[in-house]
Amino acid sequence: MSTSDPLRLRVIRGEILHFLSDPAEHGTAAWQHFGDGILAIRDGLVAEVGPADDMLAKLPSDITHDDYRGKLILPGFVDTHTHYAQTDIIASHGEQLLAWLEKYTFPAEARFADAAHAATVANFFCDELLRNGTTTAMAFATVHAQSVDALFAAALQRRMRLITGKVLMDRNCPDNLRDTAASGEAESRTLIERWHGRERLLYAVTPRFAGTSTPAQMAGAGRLFAEHPSLYLQSHVAENRAEVDWIAKLYPEARSYLDVYGRFGQLGERSVYAHCIWLDQTDRARMAATGSAMSFCPTSNLFLGSGLFDLDCARQVGVRVGMGTDVGAGTSFSMLQTLNEAYKVLQLNDQRLSAESAFYLATLGGARSLYLDDRIGNFLPGKEADLVVLDPQATPLLARRSAACSSLSERLFVLMMLGDDRAVAATHVLGTAAWRRPCSR
Numbered sequence: 139m140s141t142s143d144p145l146r147l148r149v150i151r152g153e154i155l156h157f158l159s160d161p162a163e164h165g166t167a168a169w170q171h172f173g174d175g176i177l178a179i180r181d182g183l184v185a186e187v188g189p190a191d192d193m194l195a196k197l198p199s200d201i202t203h204d205d206y207r208g209k210l211i212l213p214g215f216v217d218t219h220t221h222y223a224q225t226d227i228i229a230s231h232g233e234q235l236l237a238w239l240e241k242y243t244f245p246a247e248a249r250f251a252d253a254a255h256a257a258t259v260a261n262f263f264c265d266e267l268l269r270n271g272t273t274t275a276m277a278f279a280t281v282h283a284q285s286v287d288a289l290f291a292a293a294l295q296r297r298m299r300l301i302t303g304k305v306l307m308d309r310n311c312p313d314n315l316r317d318t319a320a321s322g323e324a325e326s327r328t329l330i331e332r333w334h335g336r337e338r339l340l341y342a343v344t345p346r347f348a349g350t351s352t353p354a355q356m357a358g359a360g361r362l363f364a365e366h367p368s369l370y371l372q373s374h375v376a377e378n379r380a381e382v383d384w385i386a387k388l389y390p391e392a393r394s395y396l397d398v399y400g401r402f403g404q405l406g407e408r409s410v411y412a413h414c415i416w417l418d419q420t421d422r423a424r425m426a427a428t429g430s431a432m433s434f435c436p437t438s439n440l441f442l443g444s445g446l447f448d449l450d451c452a453r454q455v456g457v458r459v460g461m462g463t464d465v466g467a468g469t470s471f472s473m474l475q476t477l478n479e480a481y482k483v484l485q486l487n488d489q490r491l492s493a494e495s496a497f498y499l500a501t502l503g504g505a506r507s508l509y510l511d512d513r514i515g516n517f518l519p520g521k522e523a524d525l526v527v528l529d530p531q532a533t534p535l536l537a538r539r540s541a542a543c544s545s546l547s548e549r550l551f552v553l554m555m556l557g558d559d560r561a562v563a564a565t566h567v568l569g570t571a572a573w574r575r576p577c578s579r
């Protein structure tokens with residue numbers, strides 16, 4: 139490593155773990171772990187990672203570093219599905235999906251016609267992501283163009299990787315949240331022009347779900363997605379049984395709910411579908427074959443009583459899977475809490491999620507789902523140096539339980555079961571600390 143310009147170097151020291159591939163396929167060869175490691179960062183990108191002893195020999199002797207010894211450094215978490223405009227309705231009682239949309243979601247989203255409200259929530263949302271160690275998110279905005287502007291602006295200010303888009307919704311919703319096939323497409327084009335590819339920001343064509351778009355709007359969304367090879371598409375599929383029955387009535391010609399998206403050209407690389415619960419193996423294989431990704435949203439699926447995601451069936455067909463918090467139906471911004479609930483969902487399906495697989499899904503797995511694994515997801519040289527620092531001593535119980543652990547696997551599992559935002563000591567974006575826990579503890 140060249141050290142000719144040490145001022146541009148940033149050095150971070152601590153226990154380091156990152157994934158090179160999926161532990162479900164490659165076992166212990168899937169990750170690198172350095173008990174005392176150093177991550178060298180130049181201009182926001184990873185220069186090199188390795189054992190501290192080796193790295194110190196190569197670095198200038200007087201170089202200062204962020205010392206996180208005693209803590210665990212991982213790549214920043216990737217949240218593949220969330221709704222920033224639902225931040226204020228998190229923990230709203232009593233409904234399943236369709237009634238929940240009517241009673242809580244639509245009234246909350248209507249407030250985003252006000253750009254000042256959108257900006258306030260967008261700033262809170264991005265800060266909350268960082269406080270929880272999440273450095274990349276794919277998020278729904280609302281039907282209002284200004285809601286997209288607000289979220290992109292907040293992410294830009296924090297230099298985060300963020301994917302969002304204007305919700306397309308031209309039927310089965312309140313009048314004040316309804317666009318038209320033509321206006322939705324025109325506004326999306328303007329926003330793509332303004333934001334897609336600017337710094338770390340990317341645009342997603344965002345039909346809410348097949349039930350709230352007419353066939354004309356669905357066709358327009360598919361055309362838009364096809365026009366530009368680097369654009370994303372995000373939607374929901376097969377979340378709730380009543381929803382699946384309703385979609386079958388709306389689109390009687392389709393083989394399945396997923397097939398509706400296929401018919402309108404909305405499957406493909408960089409398309410991400412939340413939930414994917416009530417699919418059959420034909421649907422899952424089609425998602426794999428088209429390069430579409432699934433977002434597993436366990437806290438939301440339990441909270442709304444939607445159903446249990448089947449990870450084994452997804453793995454059998456080799457489809458890309460990432461984790462989603464799905465705030466506000468999801469009950470936490472914390473990826474640790476999301477992994478906690480994922481473990482329990484899979485237990486109910488008689489499946490076992492290893493701690494390594496869980497942290498893979500929250501980092502490199504999410505990056506692969508978003509086709510960003512050439513930029514983020516691990517600490518290979520050249521990657522964007524986004525990272526989270528986890529503190530196994532963060533709470534009395536975590537400290538006590540962690541002290542009794544004898545393996546990395548056990549310590550990771552304890553962190554994901556007992557940890558939450560309190561366990562995040564710091565979050566770095568492009569090498570620089572974007573959030574640090576106050577020292578008053």
Ligand SMILES: [Zn+2]
Nearest residue numbers: 221374412464
């Ligand atoms: Zn959602």
